[in-house]
Amino acid sequence: MPVTVKTCATPAEAAAALSSDRGARYIAGGTLVMRALNEGDVGITTLVRLADRALAQIRISGARVSLGAEVTLLAILRERELSYLHPVVRSIGGPAVRTTGTVGGNLFAASPFGDLTAALLALDAMVSVQSGYGARDMTLEEFLAGRERAAGTLALGVSFERPASPDAFRYRKIARVKPKGASVVSIAAHVPNMGGRVSNVRIAYGGMAATAIRAKAAERALEGRALDEAGVAAAVAAAAEGTSPATDAIASAWYRREVVGVHLRRLLLGLEA
Template sequence: MPVTVKTFQALSEVASALSSDRAARYLGGGTLVMRDLNEGDVSMTTVVRATDRSLQTIDGSGARVRIGAGVTFARVLAERDLGFLHPAARSIGGPAVRNMGTVGGNLFAPAPFGDFTVALLALDGLVAVQGGFGLRDMPLEEFLQSRDRQAGALVVAVSCIRPASADAFRYRKISRIKPKGGSVITLAAHVPQSGGRVTGARIALGSMAPTAIRAKGVERALEGRPLDASTINAAAAAASEGTAPTDNALASAWYRREVVGVHLRRLLSGQES
């Protein structure tokens, strides 16, 4: 079946083209859409592209970092101001994938992929979405919960907070093939401290549900407490609470539930994986 390619400059035109055609898909870096096309996905008859340069911009100078949806992971790795996101960007595929894959596209990657999104979720991520309602910001957690119902909306940018210190943010991806394999589990923890106690803990997990999720039981175990062995053990015990992993070729759901607490304990303790 032939596929029509439509290119627009204005983001509103892109959103309109997507909303008016249920068989249309947006093409960014192509790591998801081109795979589906090459595998014979007949539900896609139109590919929509955008040339608006705002999709490629990065504002990394403030307390809250804003990254255009079309920014690649290779570009993230080239930005010194985004050093706290380098471990997450480096964990995405190999060099070829990082040169093509985009920050916006990663929001739609199904488990066991979407690792960069896990980092953004732990860093209070917001998604700028262009649709028939205009441009608005959505909390990343809300976006992920409604992702499959976002037909006709275009992700324009993502933003996240900058960790106040180097040890306030921690990220780890557990995979069988390093560094580019799919995720067995991905973990990200933002654990800022004030007066020796954790304040505003945000913990995110990948491959523990259909999308990245907050580990809210872990957050409750950490909040207001010193990040010591007792607190970390309590957090690790709550790691599988509220999760819904599935079986796949990388690991079973049972295995993921068994080891997520082990890896969370290591992450929070600063141990090597």
């Protein structure tokens, strides 16, 4: 079946094209859409693209960071002021994937992929979206919760505050093929230290549900505690609470629940994998 490519001039035009055609998919880097086409997905009949260079821009103003949806993973690696995200990006695919894969595409990656999304969730990111109702900002958590129902919604970019200190943001990916395989689980944590105790804790997982999710029970258990064995133990005890991992070719749901606490402990205590 032939596939039509439609180039739009504005986000509103692209959102309208997506919402008016069930077979339309947005394409930027193509690491998800082209894979689906190559694997024979006949439900895709139209590829929608947007000729807007602003979507490929990185903006850093003070502590606020904005990444356009078409910023590539490679562009993040090249930006020295985003060094805290470099370990995340290096854990995703190989050079070809990082050259073409985009921030926006990663937001739509199904588990066990989407490691950057887990990191952005831990950074309390906001997502700018365009739909038939106009443009608006929403939390990444809200975006992920409604992602599968959001036909015709176009992600324009994400924004977040940079980590409070160099050691406040932590990331670990557990994969059978290292360093770039699909995740058994990925863990990102933002743990600002205030007077020896952590405050405004955010912990996010990849591979522990259909999308990246926050580990809210672990966050509550760790809030206000020291990052020592006793404080971390409380978070570890609640590590798998609220998760719903899948059984797939990478790992079973049982195994993911068993190991997530082990790796959360090592991440929070700064131990080697």
